Every structure is written in structure tokens, then in C-alpha cells.
Amino acid sequence: MKWTSVDLQKYNQAKEYIDTVIVPLAPFQIGALEASAKNADQYDILTLFARELEKELMGRIMLAPTYTYIVTAEKSEEVKRLNSWTDHFKKQPFKQVLYISFDPSWRKIANDLEGEFIWLPTASLKGAEPAAVKGIIRDQTMQTVELIKSFW
Template identity: 45%
Template sequence: MRWRKTDLQQYVQAKEYIDTILLPLVPIQLSNDEEADKYSSQAEVIASLANGIEKELTGRTMLVPNYHYLKSADKTTEVQRLNNWAADMKEQPFSHIIYITFDSTWKKQEKALTENLLWMPAVQSGEINSKEMQRIIRDQVSQTVDLIRSFW
């Protein structure tokens, strides 16, 4: 399920089965052209990855909109915001909230997060629509789905 009206209507009717939130963490940095290019590329890849995970785990997960933050932002503040988001999501019967990111700086904050963080090394090369990139994403989806299932 995704964050759209039709899926949310289905969710309301099937809450007891959908127990996991997927929340991609996506940095933004427009002040540096090279960084902006890198992060926009990563945003495309993580969107494709998150969509693949949601598709594989349909009926058990909800993919919510990306959490965007300035790359240079104070992570302590961002951790507080994410923990507040998680508390709100826990008001529904979500047992698992999983943050997925390519940003390794979140690993330093992992203990302060109230929910699970999945950090993956970012794929730095290739066109998102190339066969090679799609193969890499499929492989990451498969490995990530197996890891998420271990949380259940």
C-alpha cells in the first residue's frame, strides 16, 4: 500500500494485516551542484527501491511519502522529528516502522531512533532506467525484503 487515497481506504478496512511502515529518508542539498546531482540521483534510486519493497510485501506494508531533510541539518533535531512521526504512526496498529536510507550519517544516530534503520550503500553510477541499474535494484529489493521479514 502507498500513501494515496484508494490505498488508505483499503488500509482502513484491513488494518490488522498491515503492520509495517516503510519510510525513505532522503537528503537534499541544493547549495552545491555536485551534491545536488548526487542526492537527486540517490532519491530516484531509493524511490525505485522502496517501490520494489512495497510491491514484494504488499498486504503487510505501507510506503509513506519520503522524509526530506537538508543534508547539513542537525541530525539531533531530525531524530526528534522522526521519533515524533513514529509515535504518531504507532497510534495506528503499526508494529514496525522501517527507515531506509543511503545516507550513512544516520548510522551515528541509530541508537537515538525509536524505530529500525536500514542503511544501504548508495549505487553511484548508472542511469536509473538501464538494465544494469534495474538488476542492481532488484537484487537490493530481494535482500532488503529478506531482512524486513526477519523483523516479523
């Protein structure tokens, strides 16, 4: 289920079955064109990937809105904010709170998060044919689905 009014109504009727929330983490910056463009591309891919995860695990997960942060932000402050999100989610009650990102800087502080962190390695999809992009996203989705199931 996604963060839409229709899906939230469905969630409200089936709360006892939906025990996991997934929060995509996406860096944001405007400045150096190359770095900004890379972040924008990763945001698009992360959005596609998160939607594929939601489709694959529908009925078991809620896909939260993407948590967007400025690249240069102090990560300890972002951890505090994310931990407050985790606290909020666990009161709903979600048993599992999973954060997903292509940003490897989260790996260094993942133990400080009260939810679980899943780092996703990125593949350069720039210039790839749409069918190839879809295949790559699908492959990574299926691998991640197996990892998520291990939390259950």
C-alpha cells in the same frame, strides 16, 4: 500499500494485516552542483527502491511519503521529528516502523531512533543501462526484503 487515496482505503479495510510502515529518508540540498546532483540521483534511486519494496511486501507494509531533510540540518532535531513520526505510526497501530536511507550519517545516531533504521549501500547507477539498473534495484530489494522479514 502506498500513500495514495486508493491504497489508504484498502489499508483502512485491512489494518490488522498491515503491521509495518516504511519511511524513506532522503537528504536535500541545493548548492554545490556535484553534491546536489548526487542527492538528486540517490533520491530517484531510493524512490524506485522503496516502490519495489512496497510491491514485494504488498499487503503487509505501508510505504509512507519520503522524509526529506536538509543535509546540514542538526541530526538531533531530525531524530526528534522522526521519533514523533514513530509515535504517530505506532498509534495507528503499526508494530514496526522502519526507516531506510542511503545516507550513512544516520548510522551514527540510529540507536536514538525509536523505529528501526536500515542503511542501504548505494551503487553508482549513473550511465547504467535501464535493464542493469532494474536488476541492481531488484537484487537489493530482495536482500532487504529478507532483512525486513527478520523484524517480523
